[in-house]
Structures are given as structure tokens and as C-alpha cells.
């Protein structure tokens with residue numbers, strides 16, 4: 001089995017934001033040379049998540065509205081006593097900071113309307129990492 005590792009770094013400009021990383025993930029899969037296997041996309045952060053869905057501006061705003069609704073910034077969260085970002089931690093915990101995609105014939109298997117995004121929930125941040133690990137043969 002082959003393992004290919006790639007780390008992306010990026011900055012975010014808003015508290016809540018979606019950053020499309022589909023091209024970078026697909027480039028990593030291509031560079032890996034792996035034909036069949038899996039691709040793990042992981043954000044090693046406690047206040048961000050990785051999601052997959054359509055890159056359409058209205059829907060992207062809807063997703064952020066839903067995140068705000070589910071994890072309101074001004075909720076009575078205990079963590080806010082020390083850090084003021086409990087909502088972002090909750091979003092990361094429940095939405096998940098990791099996604100896995102299958103790879104077949106050298107291509108990431110995803111729906112036409114299934115782009116891959118970093119979901120920033122505690123921005124702006126000058127330094128966010130995304131780890132892409134491709135495993136297979």
C-alpha cells in the first residue's frame with residue numbers, strides 16, 4: 001500500500017466562512033499516483049470543520065446561516081467564560097473535522113455538486129492547516 005501526504009495552509013478572512021479546497025484535494029490525489037484507495041481530508045483544528053456540498057453562493061450562505069442557528073455565538077456556553085469561541089468548538093465537534101472519499105481509477109469519487117470546503121467558524125485566521133492523506137495502490 002502506498003501513502004501520500006500533503007499539507008495545505010491557508011488564511012481565512014471572516015468569522016464564519018467556507019473555503020473551497022476541491023482543486024487542491026484533487027491535485028493531491030493526482031500527484032499521489034494512487035489509482036484505488038481512499039483520501040482522508042482532515043483539519044487539525046478544534047474550531048473548524050471539513051464539509052462537502054455544492055459551491056453555489058446562495059447555498060453557501062444558507063450553510064453558514066444554519067451553522068449560526070445550530071451553534072449560536074451568544075449561546076450560554078460555559079467555554080465562553082475563558083475563550084469566547086464555544087460555538088466554533090461545538091460546530092467543529094459535531095460537524096467533524098475529517099471527511100473520507102473513495103478513490104477509483106485515480107479519481108476522487110464525489111458528486112457533481114459535491115465540492116470540498118474548509119468551514120471556518122472562528123476566523124479570521126492567518127494560519128489554518130488541512131492535511132490530505134491518500135492511501136491505496
Ligand code: ZN
Pocket residue numbers: 079083084085086089
Ligand atoms: Zn476555545
